[in-house]
Amino acid sequence: MSPAVTRKPGGHPRSSRTLGFYAALMYAFLHVPLLILIGFSFNASRFTLWEGFSWRWYHAVFTDADMADAAWNSAVIAVVSTLISTVVGTLAAYALWKRGSRLLSGSLYLSLVTPEIVTGISLLAFFQWAFRWLGWRLGLYTVILAHVSFSIAYVAIVVASRLRTFDPALEEAAMDLGATEWRAFWRVTLPALAPGIAAAALLALTISFDDYVITSMVAGVDSTTLPMVIYAMARRGANPSINAISALIVVAIGAVILVSERLREA
Amino acid sequence: MLLANILSVDPILELRDVAKHYPGHAAVQGISLRIPKGGFFSLLGPSGCGKTTTLRLIAGFEEPTAGQIWLNRELVNGRRPYQRDVSTVFQSYALFPHLTVRENIEFGLKEHKIPNRAGRVDAAIALVQLAGKEGRYPAQLSGGERQRVALARSLVLEPEVLLLDEPLAALDPQLRKQMRGELKELQQRVGITFLFVTHDQEEAMSMSDAIAVMHQGKIEQVGTPEEVYLRPASRFVANFLGAVNWIDGVGLRPEITRMAREAPADGLVTRPATVTRTVFLGNCIHVTARLESGEEAVAQLGRDHGTFQAGEPVHVVWNRADEMRLS
Amino acid sequence: MSRLRFWFLVPARLWLLFLFLAPLAIVCAYSLLTRGTYGGVERPWTVESYQRLPDPLYAAILVRSVALSAAATAICLVLAFPLALFISRATRRKNLYLHLVILPFWTSFLVRTYAWMFLLRDTGLVNTALIGLGFLRHPLPLLYNDGAVLLGLVYGFLPFMVLPLYATLERLDPALLEAAADLGAKPWSVFFRVVVPLAKPGIWAGAALVFIPCLGAYLTPDLLGGGKSVMIGNLVQNQFTTARDWPFGSAVSIALMLLTLAALGLFYRRASKELL
Numbered sequence: 001m002s003p004a005v006t007r008k009p010g011g012h013p014r015s016s017r018t019l020g021f022y023a024a025l026m027y028a029f030l031h032v033p034l035l036i037l038i039g040f041s042f043n044a045s046r047f048t049l050w051e052g053f054s055w056r057w058y059h060a061v062f063t064d065a066d067m068a069d070a071a072w073n074s075a076v077i078a079v080v081s082t083l084i085s086t087v088v089g090t091l092a093a094y095a096l097w098k099r100g101s102r103l104l105s106g107s108l109y110l111s112l113v114t115p116e117i118v119t120g121i122s123l124l125a126f127f128q129w130a131f132r133w134l135g136w137r138l139g140l141y142t143v144i145l146a147h148v149s150f151s152i153a154y155v156a157i158v159v160a161s162r163l164r165t166f167d168p169a170l171e172e173a174a175m176d177l178g179a180t181e182w183r184a185f186w187r188v189t190l191p192a193l194a195p196g197i198a199a200a201a202l203l204a205l206t207i208s209f210d211d212y213v214i215t216s217m218v219a220g221v222d223s224t225t226l227p228m229v230i231y232a233m234a235r236r237g238a239n240p241s242i243n244a245i246s247a248l249i250v251v252a253i254g255a256v257i258l259v260s261e262r263l264r265e266a
Numbered sequence: 267m268l269l270a271n272i273l274s275v276d277p278i279l280e281l282r283d284v285a286k287h288y289p290g291h292a293a294v295q296g297i298s299l300r301i302p303k304g305g306f307f308s309l310l311g312p313s314g315c316g317k318t319t320t321l322r323l324i325a326g327f328e329e330p331t332a333g334q335i336w337l338n339r340e341l342v343n344g345r346r347p348y349q350r351d352v353s354t355v356f357q358s359y360a361l362f363p364h365l366t367v368r369e370n371i372e373f374g375l376k377e378h379k380i381p382n383r384a385g386r387v388d389a390a391i392a393l394v395q396l397a398g399k400e401g402r403y404p405a406q407l408s409g410g411e412r413q414r415v416a417l418a419r420s421l422v423l424e425p426e427v428l429l430l431d432e433p434l435a436a437l438d439p440q441l442r443k444q445m446r447g448e449l450k451e452l453q454q455r456v457g458i459t460f461l462f463v464t465h466d467q468e469e470a471m472s473m474s475d476a477i478a479v480m481h482q483g484k485i486e487q488v489g490t491p492e493e494v495y496l497r498p499a500s501r502f503v504a505n506f507l508g509a510v511n512w513i514d515g516v517g518l519r520p521e522i523t524r525m526a527r528e529a530p531a532d533g534l535v536t537r538p539a540t541v542t543r544t545v546f547l548g549n550c551i552h553v554t555a556r557l558e559s560g561e562e563a564v565a566q567l568g569r570d571h572g573t574f575q576a577g578e579p580v581h582v583v584w585n586r587a588d589e590m591r592l593s
Numbered sequence: 594m595s596r597l598r599f600w601f602l603v604p605a606r607l608w609l610l611f612l613f614l615a616p617l618a619i620v621c622a623y624s625l626l627t628r629g630t631y632g633g634v635e636r637p638w639t640v641e642s643y644q645r646l647p648d649p650l651y652a653a654i655l656v657r658s659v660a661l662s663a664a665a666t667a668i669c670l671v672l673a674f675p676l677a678l679f680i681s682r683a684t685r686r687k688n689l690y691l692h693l694v695i696l697p698f699w700t701s702f703l704v705r706t707y708a709w710m711f712l713l714r715d716t717g718l719v720n721t722a723l724i725g726l727g728f729l730r731h732p733l734p735l736l737y738n739d740g741a742v743l744l745g746l747v748y749g750f751l752p753f754m755v756l757p758l759y760a761t762l763e764r765l766d767p768a769l770l771e772a773a774a775d776l777g778a779k780p781w782s783v784f785f786r787v788v789v790p791l792a793k794p795g796i797w798a799g800a801a802l803v804f805i806p807c808l809g810a811y812l813t814p815d816l817l818g819g820g821k822s823v824m825i826g827n828l829v830q831n832q833f834t835t836a837r838d839w840p841f842g843s844a845v846s847i848a849l850m851l852l853t854l855a856a857l858g859l860f861y862r863r864a865s866k867e868l869l
Contacts, residue, residue: 015780016682023679023690026672030697030751033708036718040711048711048721092605095598104602107609113857115809117826118846121833122616125843128633129619149612152605172327173360175347177374177423181597187373191364210701213811217833227703234707234816238716246704257699261692 034250041243048238057244067229067245073140074226077215078208081147086201088148089155090193094185096156097163108153119150120217127218138220146218147211151204158203158264162196195263202260206253276339278303278459279324279352279427284333286319293319295483296333301427301461306453308462308470311480312506317463320480321429324461326350338426348377353420354429357436359412361404367391367415368400374423390422393456410441417452427459434469446472467507471495479503501592510590511563513537513582517590520566524583525553525574534583539563541578555580624843632837642844651828651845658824661739661814662807665746669754669803670796672747677758677795678788681765691759698752706816709745710736713817737819745813750806754799761795762788793863801860805853825849 044054061067096105111119123146127138166189174184190197212227219225226249233242277300286294294316301307309317322328324335326347335342342350353374362370371390375383391397394414404412413433420428433449434442450473453460464470470477471491478488479502487499498504504517511518529536539555542562553565553574563582574580624642626634645651680690697705712718713735720732735741765788773783789796811826818824823831825845832842 019675019679019682022675026676027693029748030694033712033748034697034700034705037704037708037711040718048716048718049725088604088608091601095601095605098598101602104605104609107613108605111613113805113853115806115811115826115849115853117809117811117829118620118850119616121829121842121846122620123612124833125619125623125839126612126616145612149608152608167358167360169356169358169360170362172347173354173356174362174373174377175327176325176352176354177419178348178377179373180346180348183377185597188362206699210703212703213830217830227701230703230707231816234703234710238711238714242707243711246701246707249704250700253700254696257696 037243038247038250041240041247043240043243046238046240057240058248060241061244061248064241066224067226070224070226070229073223074209077140077143077147077223077225078205081144081151081208082201082204084144085148085151085204086155086197089152089200089204090159090197092152093156093159093163094189094193097160108156111150112153112157116150116211116213117217120146120214123149123214124217138218138223140220140223142218142220143215143223143225146214147208150211150214151207154207155197155200155204158200159193159196162193166192199260199263202256202263206256206260209253210249275302277301277336278338279461280336281320281324282334282336284320284323284330284335286316286323286328287331292483294323294330297480297483297485299478299485299488301459302476303459304457305475306450306460306462306473308464308474308477309480310464310467310470310477310506312465314482315480316483317465317480318431321354321431321461321463324427325352325354325429351426352429353423353425353427354431355413355416355420355433357432359404359416359433359436361412361415361419363404366401366403367396367407370404370415371419371422373419378423386422390418393421393452394418409437410445413437413445421452421456421458425458427461428453430460430462432464433462434464434466442469449473471507479506481506496590498590498592504590504592509564511561513557513561513563514559515591517592518563518584518588519590520552520564522584522588523563523565525555525565525567525571526581526583527578529581530583533586535586535589536581536583539580539582541574541576541580543576544574553580555582557582620843620846623839624847626840628838628840632839634839642840643848645841646844646848654823654825654828657739657822658808658810658826661743661746661822661824662804662810664743665750665807666754666800666804668743668747669751670799673751673754673758673799674792677755677762680755680759681762691756694752694755698749702749702812705749706745706812709741709748710816713741713744736817737821739818739822741817742814742822742824745817746807746810749813750803753802753806757795757798757802758792759795761792761798765791797860797863801857804860805856808853808856809849825852 040048040050041057042053042055043050044056045051092104092108123142127142131137170188170192171184174188175181179187210227211225212231215225216228216231219228226245230242230245233239279299279301281297281299283296283298284294285292285296297316297320309320311317319328323330324337326342326345326349329344337351362373365373368387368391372383372387375386380386391400394417396411396414396418399407399411404415407415413436416433430449434445437445446469449460449462462470462473474491476488476490477494479486479494481502487494487503489497489499494503495507498507498517501517504510509520511520511523524534525541526536529538537557539557542554542556544554545552549569551567551569551571553567554562555565556562565582623634625638625640627637627639627641629635676694680687680694683690710717714720715732715734715736717736719735720729723729724732769787769791770783773787774780778786809826810824811830814822814824814827815830818827826849829842829845829849832838832845836842
């Protein structure tokens with residue numbers, strides 16, 4: 001492996017300036033559409049012509065009862081499903097780290113790769129089939145189960161990557177000093193994994209909050225979520241309220257992601 | 267402590283025909299060992315000889331494929347590490363990064379639910395001279411300080427045997443030499459049996475009451491440092507413990523090999539040879555000479571023996587009593 | 594140790610059984626049944642659903658899905674490569690640049706897709722601006738076609754091409770480039786004969802991370818394509834809701850899964866070092 005290199009093969013200053021200009025263009029492509037969307041959330045007019053600054057669409061969002069209900073549902077689903085999936089995913093990642101299981105690792109990986117629509121319809125089919133025997137209906141809890149289902153793999157991946165930098169000798173030392181396997185996990189491994197687990201939980205939170213496809217398939221009549229509301233509004237036509245709620249979501253989730261990344265690197 | 271003494275007392279730790287086989291690889295092949303109480307005992311051998319595996323078998327991190335491990339006259343096969351009264355100092359020290367020095371040392375006492383811990387922890391901290399640093403975290407300590415925490419952490423539990431897995435390997439050479447003396451002193455002060463694993467023969471000889479030399483999963487010889495160095499049981503042990511000249515199937519240490527310009531008269535063995543090179547090592551010189559048979563011999567001589575030129579004819583001289591005759 | 598591991602794996606094993614294997618098994622079963630009179634499924638068992646798959650109508654959807662995914666992957670590759678190069682050569686703010694790439698992706702896929710609706714629809718920003726500035730009289734149909742979907746896919750998954758490429762280019766030894774120049778290669782030659790070949794693991798990894806999600810895309814073709822640019826994901830959703838033909842929808846799902854696995858196998862072998 002080559003030693004740490006500080007010089008870069010940029011070579012020609014002109015080529016690196018072009019590259020920099022290109023990069024700026026690309027970043028603009030990635031960010032400008034969102035920025036425009038957010039910018040127009042402050043548009044006084046309901047049309048796409050700028051007619052002055054206004055908070056009216058934010059006001060509309062905050063006074064919309066349906067949206068408030070949906071937001072509440074989304075929050076409840078996100079928190080509950082995250083709690084469950086974080087526990088399940090962490091325990092699974094740890095157990096697999098001690099000794100692998102190709103079936104389980106493969107399935108977790110497969111669940112990540114499966115198209116969302118397939119996950120959605122398969123869960124719908126399963127719930128419908130199961131409910132024939134149980135007499136239940138779709139509702140908030142089916143959404144929670146679905147969210148737990150697709151989040152576990154994400155949590156497991158984040159925790160697994162954290163475990164890769166964990167020294168197994170620490171657990172051996174703990175056992176050597178009198179701790180049982182559980183006590184070693186609890187007193188030594190878990191504290192070391194804590195930032196990674198927190199990062200994974202925040203990740204699961206954002207994924208859950210933003211999910212539309214799977215949620216729409218398994219939601220009951222009373223369990224509309226925020227993405228479902230936004231989707232319906234988007235289908236219906238231009239409505240600057242969407243800009244406002246979008247702006248709020250982007251800022252909220254963006255903040256959570258930043259914290260999660262910070263924790264991941266801790 | 268003579269070997270005879272070692273074997274006569276009741277061993278604190280005994281291995282009977284212990285073997286450990288992995289698929290495709292026999293790490294330990296049926297070794298038997300009796301380690302007496304209260305001494306400094308070393309397992310010496312090159313990497314891959316099975317010494318670390320043996321240590322892990324004693325600690326309980328692995329189970330032997332065959333054989334029995336007896337600790338203080340109790341069979342410990344099948345017991346988990348936390349059920350065995352031995353403690354390990356790891357090569358990387360394995361200090362818990364999220365706990366302070368004090369909390370690290372206290373860890374085992376907490377797990378064993380021992381009350382009134384503070385006093386014992388204080389004593390351990392004083393024992394390894396870390397007073398004043400109890401509040402620090404491992405990341406804030408030097409290599410030598412971390413090692414002392416690892417020692418204190420294990421010793422505070424007063425185990426029957428302290429297992430040390432190449433604990434000096436991570437230190438720089440100067441610190442390593444210094445720690446040898448400190449470790450030996452420590453062992454004598456606390457009186458706990460130390461079982462020390464190393465690949466460094468100088469380290470083993472300078473600290474141990476007895477050494478077991480291992481090679482490819484087997485024990486080649488057990489003895490005091492003098493015994494394994496002066497009366498090795500096999501060629502491997504002879505070569506591992508220091509340099510050897512092999513002349514006509516007989517082994518000679520360079521320090522008892524002489525070079526003389528004239529053949530000596532009295533009952534010394536002598537062979538004619540030609541000097542190939544002389545190396546000045548500061549505190550001594552090494553003269554290499556090639557005999558008629560083609561074998562080479564290195565003599566370690568004091569600086570006052572004058573210079574030998576390459577190509578000069580000499581006599582390689584030694585005392586029959588210093589010969590090592592081995593298979 | 595095994596006892597702890599056993600209990601730790603119980604929740605995951607429950608998930609595996611009830612929320613992963615059982616649903617998949619049911620979909621498999623449904624794909625072999627017949628459509629019920631009131632929706633749902635009923636006997637007899639039949640392979641009829643699979644026999645309908647090669648129908649030209651559905652073949653067209655398959656072809657469009659594969660073509661759009663391939664095109665999106667290719668475009669992402671061309672767009673991402675220079676950007677990844679730029680970040681790998683940055684001396685100071687690498688982390689910042691990387692975060693700026695990945696952050697938008699994680700905020701909200703729905704919102705980001707809607708952003709393009711906002712821009713491209715007939716009453717959207719682009720049309721309104723062009724009309725207002727006098728360049729157009731009538732709005733251009735920018736939305737609800739294959740092009741818009743392609744744009745949405747590229748926009749959505751570009752970060753996934755950037756990251757693996759960056760990872761590979763980061764590890765590239767600058768001495769190799771200097772050696773090539775020293776031997777007489779001009780910049781373009783160095784690029785195509787040294788940089789690109791060495792970046793191949795990253796290229797394949799990025800291609801996998803873009804192509805596979807594009808194949809199963811639903812939201813992007815749904816919102817940006819209207820009903821006019823139907824991909825496999827839309828077909829599945831349609832069969833399970835409006836058309837109420839669960840057996841056929843299941844068959845299409847199974848086909849999509851197999852296609853996904855085939856693509857995964859193809860890419861994984863080429864990018865085995867870099868993938869996840």
